[in-house]
Amino acid sequence: MMRPSGPFRALFVIALILLPATQVQADSTRISVRDYGVLPKISQMSISPNGEMIAYRMTENERDMVVVYDLEQGKHKASLDLSESGLQFNGLYFATNEELILRASQVRWVWGYRGDLDLSTAFAYNVEQNEIRQLLTPGDVIYKGQEGLGRITGFSPDNKFVYMPAYVPDSPNDQSPRMSLMKVDLDSPRRPRVHFKGKPDSIEYFVDENGEVMVHETFNNRRNEHEIFVREGDGWKTIYREETKIRSIIPVGLTPDRDSLVVLANNRETGRDDYYTLSLESGEITNMGFGREDADIEYTYKGLDKIVWGARYSGFNPEYRFFDPELDRRMQKIRSMFPEHSVWLRDWSDNWEDLIIYVEGSQFAGTFYKFSKNEPPTQLASARPKITAERIHPVVTTRYKTRDGYKIPTLLTIPRNRVQSLRNLPAVIMPHGGPAAYDQIGFDWLAQALASRDYLVVQPQFRGSSGFGLDHELAGRGEWGGKMQDDVTDSVNVLVKQGIIDPERVCIVGASYGGYAALAGGAFTPDLYRCVVSINGVADLEEMLKYEEREYGDDHWVVAYWQNNYAKGEVTDELLNAVSPALHAENFQAPVLLIHGEDDQNVPFRQSKIMYKKLRRADKAVELLELEGETHNLMRGETRLQTVEAMVSFVDKYLRRNEVGESAQ
Template structure:
């Protein structure tokens, strides 16, 4: 039924928001950035807003579902939009980022900013401007913690100095008049360690959180007549809990933290009267609670559970029944709840998986689905390479969940296939069933894509996640190797035609595969991968400060706090270049602030010195996340050329 709905949409909407595909999709079609994204619905459910990207245009579009016409199409090509949402029927917030210089600081920085867009007069206003009553040297100006009930004010955290020359500003809370953003007022001056603020529906601050980087003390505070009162305090070297919202009565904060009994991330209520923590009955033995569904003021409606496909529970029984009915229409697919109208009369889902390449479906209160658009109009359901799951045991018996993206031409015969192992980044992340542009691009060229969820991955419980601490280059890596051996033993992959590729931590894992198990892989591709761990930790301390919790996290995650430099070198691929037998392709964004471009330069130098085959491609004007469409196309084209040369049908392989 829903596949048919893709064809049943108003003609004017098709002409404006889709393109026409002829014949089989190209590699470019698989690798392109989504042409439609960030779809949101207005409070009444009568309008939608979305980003529309083409080769020469990048627009924010507002479309009237009731009038069947475009109300706004504004150019956003000069910024990198992250997300948008309605704050009223006539106004949108769009949060975007730009690489630019900050006065008084070196280099360019990725600066996030929130803008409002008036649908009627098409006026765009920047809410917070560095230097106008707030500290110039800050990069994060896109957060809104609350919108006033009259929709006149936005409450935003920002660093505010005591004077123009103050270079140690406090993280304060600012009230911004939406129609006239230059009119702003600091309503809470903040503290050296302030991290977040929470408000009620009467424009009152009800709580703030603080974290002291030196003492590792995390606190929750509530206002009292003469300042602030601490209601909760705990020492934690690494932030292991998160306050994510409030209850509808604003008497409690919602906390996500690990449940010691189940080993899963769970949902707790913290009373704002005395800090007492009450467990909920929402936790599950088989899944983590990895997200809370909230409105713009962070009032919670329900939770999202982890898994290869997301699942949900809503507090309102009727709403929960509607959501479950919607999910049942897409078995074994990821259904993401992207937006909802007031009172949830309408909600939008994005569906991804073996039959959907990112389709937006609108549900009304009668549970009637309507197709709104697709992220990839040139990809038909029959063009999607199917996604399967399996579980194998690592050498020590730990079960490793795995995704397989199967070339559609090979579904009938899973025997002796060329394969690309594609470990995820993070490493505290995990892969899901969906339209993974990289996996789909590779599979479209006839390669089986293997995505093992090695120990240290999130989504499979605290013990599975913590089992990765100190296992970089060790068990986290052998988990990946064991997957290759398992699939080889089953006759699914050809052991003489296996490459490994990945981005970020996945790039490290790819390089570690080439360095520590060179007999397994015929080629190695690292995108923005770490190669030199002592250098990485030094860069983290330089960027955040040696007391920052992020530094503590990496020290624990990488080496289990055993920071002997020689031990770090033992698991750094750059110090084992002589072990490589497979050719290496390195690609890295020149503006990467998460893993510095230097990491790939160091790896290239080490391989060249060892007289190994290596090539480094600098991705101009690109950051860590491959946000530019041209960069994605360059990356995938170079990868496929590399795979074809070394494990393709015409590749020259050494004689047995």
């Protein structure tokens, strides 16, 4: 086995003692916006299959560590220092009682390839032997220039091997490798074997209890053909075929008997994403009756064997349904203990004896609990021990009607000292990213930081948002800068009319698509906002579409998705330019702050550079903050603090009143 080297140091002693959140003494001094923006101290908690250990990520000051804690003995078992790795760690879970899987990514240049690549992979960390190994390494049998590594499809029966999809070239000069399934030795992962050689258009695999591929999924971008094959003797049988630019069914797992695939698809009768099975024998698709008319099934809970045990529904607060009646009753009881809060199932032990639950909302800034069968719950740790209940600003739900009668669900984060007097408040409108996403009740560090400065934060779930039914999402197609933007504008107008917000003190802040909406607000409703903040936002849609075409190829489904999203598929330069804020810089009246990660691979930094140059040439007030080493999701501690401080300082400059009661300039 390989010993830890390079960026990793394995430790057996660590100063942190895991304490129940109630025992953490909050700092009595006044907290700042930095305290809201800091990375969670405890995150990504997982429990071992036997329920005896937990593992979690601990981030504090300059330290970034994975800690393994023995619940039975009440002491730390092992830990791993990630601080100098140069990697961004996105998750961890127990594969066995001895092995942790860590997923990580890094944006860097690779010789022979154009531009930087977002290289992701997985590591196995043996808790008993204190050893870490990278499972797949680009260039080691697999294609050197690929992204998206780290996904595990299954395990061998003896748990000694994992099966991982990866692109494998036929020769050193092959520039069109196939996604195959690799068999990786957990103890010695170098020189992995090709377990199953894929087709040029393979996208997913499902394996049986012996680790053999039983289901093979393909999507041909040139022919717009989605197919699913099942093994039949020595050959393969097609059980599903559809001609479509974008998949209409998404396989997510297997039924416990492995006789059917579990697939998510939209239910035409309800307009909601629903739960179906696809028979591996007949190809028949069956609705299993778990769907709802008021929520989408947005996630399924499955083990490492891909067997699905339950589902989570969309909504401002997540709801659940499990197929085992006893487990379902347990989850409903747990949810009832935290009314109006978001209760997240994070992990579970074998046979679902122990559940790791994460709670956040108006009274919790993130608290981990262990709920074990027939035992009282154990409070494990607070994600943000400095943010106590009295320092959390309450989040409430509301709806408003747009100019064309559309009802928009909305979250309001209210400064605690203004709960009893919602009149004439300074406000920040904060549209979410996506746009096919939505906000939920929880600890939103940007919203909480702004509310701590006495701003009402408004988060409209404009048409085009997911989570509220297909009709709501499709109503936003082709409406960039149109009805989606009108919905954001109307959130201001309605609250002004109700006397809740001061029309002279409104800013708009957003990230990703929300950054686009912020810039569109400055460009197309210039009288509405006193300031504009765009974080990793889109500014030039024509340039953005060209970027996607370079990344994926002009016949890829991702490009088709964005063409449909921007303009219902009828894309023209004139249409894109008409709704691109960068091409309307002369309209801006409000000052603009652009914040962008230099390594953003979703929305490239060039988007903010274009916006900055256009505004400067138009002689408009603009600032640009480049976040060194940061990607799209602001996961680095230092750059998150840069972001929250710069954003709040900028908003303060234009919304806070000076000593004589006038807005600061």
